[in-house]
Amino acid sequence: MKVPPDLLSFLKEEDNFIIATHIDPEPDAIGSSIALSIALERLGKKTVLYDRDNIPEIYRFLPGCEKFTNSISSLNTSHLPVILLDCNTLERAGIKNSSFRLTAVVDHHETEQTYGDIKWIEPEAAATGIMVFYLLKDLGIKITEDIALNLYSAIAIDTGTFRYSNTTSEVFRISAELVEAGAKPAYVAHSLYETWSEHRFALLIMALNTLDIKDSLAITFVTKQMFKQTGTKPEDTENFANLPRVMKNIKIAAFFRELNDNHWKVSLRSKGDINVASIAKGFNGGGHKNAAGFEIKASLESGKEALLKAVSPVFKSP
Amino acid sequence: MKVPPDLLSFLKEEDNFIIATHIDPEPDAIGSSIALSIALERLGKKTVLYDRDNIPEIYRFLPGCEKFTNSISSLNTSHLPVILLDCNTLERAGIKNSSFRLTAVVDHHETEQTYGDIKWIEPEAAATGIMVFYLLKDLGIKITEDIALNLYSAIAIDTGTFRYSNTTSEVFRISAELVEAGAKPAYVAHSLYETWSEHRFALLIMALNTLDIKDSLAITFVTKQMFKQTGTKPEDTENFANLPRVMKNIKIAAFFRELNDNHWKVSLRSKGDINVASIAKGFNGGGHKNAAGFEIKASLESGKEALLKAVSPVFKSP
Numbered sequence: 001m002k003v004p005p006d007l008l009s010f011l012k013e014e015d016n017f018i019i020a021t022h023i024d025p026e027p028d029a030i031g032s033s034i035a036l037s038i039a040l041e042r043l044g045k046k047t048v049l050y051d052r053d054n055i056p057e058i059y060r061f062l063p064g065c066e067k068f069t070n071s072i073s074s075l076n077t078s079h080l081p082v083i084l085l086d087c088n089t090l091e092r093a094g095i096k097n098s099s100f101r102l103t104a105v106v107d108h109h110e111t112e113q114t115y116g117d118i119k120w121i122e123p124e125a126a127a128t129g130i131m132v133f134y135l136l137k138d139l140g141i142k143i144t145e146d147i148a149l150n151l152y153s154a155i156a157i158d159t160g161t162f163r164y165s166n167t168t169s170e171v172f173r174i175s176a177e178l179v180e181a182g183a184k185p186a187y188v189a190h191s192l193y194e195t196w197s198e199h200r201f202a203l204l205i206m207a208l209n210t211l212d213i214k215d216s217l218a219i220t221f222v223t224k225q226m227f228k229q230t231g232t233k234p235e236d237t238e239n240f241a242n243l244p245r246v247m248k249n250i251k252i253a254a255f256f257r258e259l260n261d262n263h264w265k266v267s268l269r270s271k272g273d274i275n276v277a278s279i280a281k282g283f284n285g286g287g288h289k290n291a292a293g294f295e296i297k298a299s300l301e302s303g304k305e306a307l308l309k310a311v312s313p314v315f316k317s318p
Numbered sequence: 319m320k321v322p323p324d325l326l327s328f329l330k331e332e333d334n335f336i337i338a339t340h341i342d343p344e345p346d347a348i349g350s351s352i353a354l355s356i357a358l359e360r361l362g363k364k365t366v367l368y369d370r371d372n373i374p375e376i377y378r379f380l381p382g383c384e385k386f387t388n389s390i391s392s393l394n395t396s397h398l399p400v401i402l403l404d405c406n407t408l409e410r411a412g413i414k415n416s417s418f419r420l421t422a423v424v425d426h427h428e429t430e431q432t433y434g435d436i437k438w439i440e441p442e443a444a445a446t447g448i449m450v451f452y453l454l455k456d457l458g459i460k461i462t463e464d465i466a467l468n469l470y471s472a473i474a475i476d477t478g479t480f481r482y483s484n485t486t487s488e489v490f491r492i493s494a495e496l497v498e499a500g501a502k503p504a505y506v507a508h509s510l511y512e513t514w515s516e517h518r519f520a521l522l523i524m525a526l527n528t529l530d531i532k533d534s535l536a537i538t539f540v541t542k543q544m545f546k547q548t549g550t551k552p553e554d555t556e557n558f559a560n561l562p563r564v565m566k567n568i569k570i571a572a573f574f575r576e577l578n579d580n581h582w583k584v585s586l587r588s589k590g591d592i593n594v595a596s597i598a599k600g601f602n603g604g605g606h607k608n609a610a611g612f613e614i615k616a617s618l619e620s621g622k623e624a625l626l627k628a629v630s631p632v633f634k635s636p
Binding site: 177 | 481485486490495504507512513515519522526527531564
């Protein structure tokens with residue numbers, strides 16, 4: 001992986017930067033941005049870290065996250081350069097009414113977009129954090145403990161803590177270096193995965209008790225009543241859809257969350273080559289191949305039946 | 319980490335070995351043993367791989383696991399040397415009525431035992447697989463794909479796939495090398511975590527429904543009756559102990575498995591600096607700092623009370 005020379009020149013020559021990342025930020029977006037910001041400031045430059053949305057509570061263990069602002073409207077941005085990190089359009093960064101003198105894009109998401117004056121897109125990189133790691137090396141920046149923790153967390157989240165197929169030997173070698181620089185794997189794993197409330201865990205158990213297996217489809221659900229009973233919120237169901245995937249014979253896991261009477265949000269998670277985005281589209285929803293969703297106005301039973309009907313051809317195809 | 323010269327001499331000089339590992343084998347025991355066996359056979363030696371218990375179905379993806387035998391009674395072992403891997407007593411290997419000419423011990427479990435003619439004990443090693451990796455290097459053995467897959471799985475299981483505090487930079491560097499030699503992280507993660515039977519998942523839900531939180535201790539259990547009801551086996555409870563750890567306020571998760579009336583196997587999992595090995599020792603058990611276990615002959619209620627009493631001082635210490 002080679003950092004483009006024009007990107008390096010740009011970072012060395014400019015003095016002020018806006019670093020913007022995508023809406024609904026997660027640790028690759030947050031950690032990569034903070035690490036780059038620390039590095040540029042070490043070189044005597046000024047940076048503004050921008051995200052349209054607030055940093056979620058669970059990711060506030062990332063040192064430097066308090067530097068994010070969600071307002072750049074007061075800045076005269078038109079004479080400033082912007083660096084888009086972990087995204088490749090202003091739209092994905094939630095930026096609508098600002099213009100910039102120059103735009104640089106550093107991202108690992110595949111794209112057909114041609115946006116950006118200076119572009120570095122590496123779809124093979126497991127995380128944008130990996131790209132920023134190489135950037136910092138080329139800029140001659142020492143990896144401090146804060147930088148290491150941010151970049152390690154970026155890599156951890158985007159590789160499913162070293163479980164996804166993007167976990168290469170390069171990912172492990174860089175992680176080794178980040179641990180030597182002060183990143184603590186157990187602390188990061190704890191911060192990412194072990195900060196559930198007891199209420200949230202109680203809700204999970206309730207959801208699991210609703211498990212209904214039909215063919216290779218596993219369905220679980222939570223009702224408004226369950227939220228009330230456990231004192232939890234919809235965001236507490238994050239990742240609930242994934243758990244039934246541990247079963248060997250389950251190809252799709254569906255999670256129904258009650259929005260209103262006879263109105264459900266359905267999250268679909270699939271394994272391998274099974275495309276749930278196309279199933280979700282059939283219900284006017286959308287998403288990615290292995291993670292998609294839709295809303296349905298129906299009783300729980302009718303909703304389940306409609307879904308089973310929609311997924312059956314997928315199970316039958318070779 | 320340095321391989322003792324007398325261990326290397328012993329491995330080079332002998333021609334026949336029995337490699338024995340602990341009862342209830344998991345991937346560190348299995349993978350380390352297979353890797354060492356392949357290496358010694360590459361040097362023209364003969365090995366017998368012994369485990370008292372059968373290799374659990376879920377770990378049979380490890381290449382070479384079919385070479386394990388659970389009978390050495392027909393062998394005239396008294397003129398043979400034995401290598402104890404990932405354990406440090408014959409008792410822990412379930413060997414009762416056999417004697418050996420010489421005993422070598424290669425283990426990362428902390429021990430006060432002085433058993434073994436040749437000993438290499440490294441409590442700082444994240445897995446016995448790490449020790450075997452260094453052994454193979456010193457023996458000049460090329461890491462093949464089969465060896466890499468076995469050693470990577472050994473490391474993956476004993477570090478909680480890179481989530482426990484034993485995940486050092488060394489662990490990442492060795493994993494990088496094993497991936498380069500052919501280990502596939504996503505395949506291992508899938509094999510370890512996504513091959514559950516529906517029966518096993520049903521048992522998990524039953525276990526979660528027994529959740530009892532006392533202070534910072536979370537207790538779950540399964541009974542013989544639950545195994546019967548779901549058509550599952552003790553090995554199906556692997557990792558059940560871990561799940562309640564996702565709760566922020568839980569410092570220790572304990573999982574009680576009924577062996578017989580008023581007789582339980584208790585698995586303990588802790589976070590961070592909380593040492594459950596010392597708690598297990600108090601019940602004549604053992605293990606590592608964050609994963610240990612013991613047996614107790616008591617009713618479930620008495621067992622829970624005894625445990626709560628034992629862990630209370632740990633919760634109170636700063």
